[in-house]
Amino acid sequence: MQTNMIQNRLLSWYRKNKRLLPFRDRTEPYIIWLVEIMLQQTQVETVIPYFNKWIHQFPTLQNVAEAQLSELLKLWEGLGYYARCRNFHQAAIIIQRDHNGKIPEDWVTFRSLPGVGNYTAAAVLSIAYKLPYVVIDGNVKRVMARILGRKKLSPRNMVMINNTLNNWIDKENPGDFNQAMMELGALLCKPKRPNCTVCPLQPNCRAAAAGYPERYPRKIKKVIRPHYITVGGLIWRKNRFYVQKRNVSSMLGGLWEFPGGKVRTNESLKTALKERIKEEFGITPIIQKKIGSVEHAYSHFSITFHGYHCKENGKYLESKTEHQWITPREINMFAFPTANHKLFNLITEQGWNV
Numbered sequence: 597m598q599t600n601m602i603q604n605r606l607l608s609w610y611r612k613n614k615r616l617l618p619f620r621d622r623t624e625p626y627i628i629w630l631v632e633i634m635l636q637q638t639q640v641e642t643v644i645p646y647f648n649k650w651i652h653q654f655p656t657l658q659n660v661a662e663a664q665l666s667e668l669l670k671l672w673e674g675l676g677y678y679a680r681c682r683n684f685h686q687a688a689i690i691i692q693r694d695h696n697g698k699i700p701e702d703w704v705t706f707r708s709l710p711g712v713g714n715y716t717a718a719a720v721l722s723i724a725y726k727l728p729y730v731v732i733d734g735n736v737k738r739v740m741a742r743i744l745g746r747k748k749l750s751p752r753n754m755v756m757i758n759n760t761l762n763n764w765i766d767k768e769n770p771g772d773f774n775q776a777m778m779e780l781g782a783l784l785c786k787p788k789r790p791n792c793t794v795c796p797l798q799p800n801c802r803a804a805a806a807g808y809p810e811r812y813p814r815k816i817k818k819v820i821r822p823h824y825i826t827v828g829g830l831i832w833r834k835n836r837f838y839v840q841k842r843n844v845s846s847m848l849g850g851l852w853e854f855p856g857g858k859v860r861t862n863e864s865l866k867t868a869l870k871e872r873i874k875e876e877f878g879i880t881p882i883i884q885k886k887i888g889s890v891e892h893a894y895s896h897f898s899i900t901f902h903g904y905h906c907k908e909n910g911k912y913l914e915s916k917t918e919h920q921w922i923t924p925r926e927i928n929m930f931a932f933p934t935a936n937h938k939l940f941n942l943i944t945e946q947g948w949n950v
Contacts, residue, residue, distance in 0.1 A: 598800075603766045603773065605796035610776035613783065615640075618648060623771070625699040625724035626657040632719045633680050633711065637895070640782075646675050658697055661688035669850050669931040676934075677895070678848055683711025701725050723771030730761040731774040735781025741813035742785060745802030749813050785809075822897045827869045828856030828939070829906040831881055831913060836921040838913060839930065852920075852930040865902050873906075877913050881906040887946070890938035903939040924948045 614620060617640065619631045630650065634643045650671055654660050660668065665685050672681040687709040691699060699720070700706040707717045718729035732740075737749055740757040766773040784791045792804045803809040830837040831854070839852045857872035859865060866883055874880050887903035922930070927940060 599764055602764055602797065602800060606776045606780070607766065607769065607772055609796035610772065610779055614775070614779055615783070618644060623724055625720060627651070628724045629699065629716070629720045630684070632716050633684050634675065636680060636716075637677060638675065642675070646672070657688050657699065658692060660685060661692040665844075665850055666931065670929075673851075673931045674934055674937075678851065680711060682844065682850060686710045687712065699724075701727070703727075703729070719774065722774050726768075726770055728762075728765050728767050728770045730758065730765055730770075731778065732758065732761065733778055733781075735785070736761070736777045738787065738813065739777060739781045739785045739797070742790075742803035742809050743797060743801045745806065745812065747812055747814045821893070824897060824899045825859040825865075825902070826856060826899050827859055827865050827872070827902045827904070828854050828936075829869050829873060829881060829883070829904045830854050830887070830943075831873070831906045831908060832884075833908060833913075833921055836923055838915075838919060838921055839932075840915055840917045840919040843917075848933050850931070852932050853936060859902075866904070869904055869906070877915065879911045879913055880909055881913075882909045887939060888942045890935060890942065892935040892938060899935065901935045901939065903942070 619627055622628065622631075631643070631647060634647060634650075653671060654663060654668075663685070665682065668681050668685050669678060672678060675681075690709060691697060695705075700709075701721065703717060703721065706712060706721065707714070715731060715733060718731045721727040722729045722731060732754075737754075737757065740760065741747070741749060741753070744753075744756060744760065746753040746756065761777075764773075780795070780797070784795050788810060790809050792798050792801070792809060795801070795804070798804050801809070803812040837854065839854055842848050842851050842853055844850050855873050855876060856869060857875075859868040863871070869883065870880050884905045884907060887905060889900055889902040892899055892901060920930070924940075924943075932940075
């Protein structure tokens with residue numbers, strides 16, 4: 597009886613209060629999968645414009661499979677965590693090739709696709725195919741830790757959370773149940789100042805009963821991210837500058853960049869730039885003038901990125917990697933990391949005349 601009451605309260609609240617989103621109430625497996633991939637470690641507000649542009653250009657999974665990776669990365673540009681995009685493209689190709697274009701309904705097959713973890717598999721299979729798999733994201737962990745009165749998200753407590761959700765999940769509407777739990781954490785059961793007074797599960801919540809819901813679960817101390825000083829050079833040849841594509845298997849793989857690298861201890865910026873370019877290409881560039889510097893944070897580290905205008909020093913730059921010599925007007929034809937775009941913005945303010 598209690599399980600039915602929890603389901604009814606939760607689903608009734610969800611249907612009245614869920615946010616109106618462009619992908620809400622869509623049940624096509626492709627749409628659900630795309631959204632879940634985009635939402636990984638990314639805010640809903642950030643994802644919406646990317647989702648709208650993507651669906652306009654690639655309305656079906658077959659469109660994705662037939663597209664060039666460079667096209668997809670350009671649309672993904674700025675969303676971050678680019679491995680998500682590369683894996684989605686590879687998975688789309690596999691589905692067209694091995695599954696006649698149909699997204700698999702069984703857990704093992706779908707879970708085996710590139711970039712598909714337990715969370716993504718549970719979300720897609722429950723929402724699109726109404727299979728009773730529970731979805732446990734950061735919001736759901738917080739909601740359940742409070743309901744069960746668990747201060748630590750230990751393996752033992754995670755098993756308890758998973759078992760409780762498997763008992764509670766609505767077998768007829770597992771997708772709505774999962775979305776309701778996630779929405780509850782996003783709208784009411786927030787990390788700070790949770791709105792317990794209107795929460796549909798407040799009568800069942802041990803943290804609310806204790807009077808200190810913010811203490812559940814206990815916060816994990818953040819690890820201090822390392823910070824690096826990096827330097828890059830726009831190497832000019834007449835009115836064009838050199839860019840190269842990053843190895844697909846590397847961080848930011850498939851995106852374009854200009855040469856450079858980390859500044860080592862006791863190394864000046866100019867010396868570092870000359871040495872990094874010499875190490876890669878065998879030439880020492882002539883540094884003309886500094887562009888400036890920008891700050892950028894990645895998930896596990898941050899950088900200060902210094903940029904310089906350069907030119908070849910009597911010897912042509914030759915590269916073994918995929919590269920182009922482009923004009924400033926052609927920047928929008930390529931997908932660059934956000935740090936590079938920040939530097940481009942500085943140059944636009946200064947003027948592109950070197």
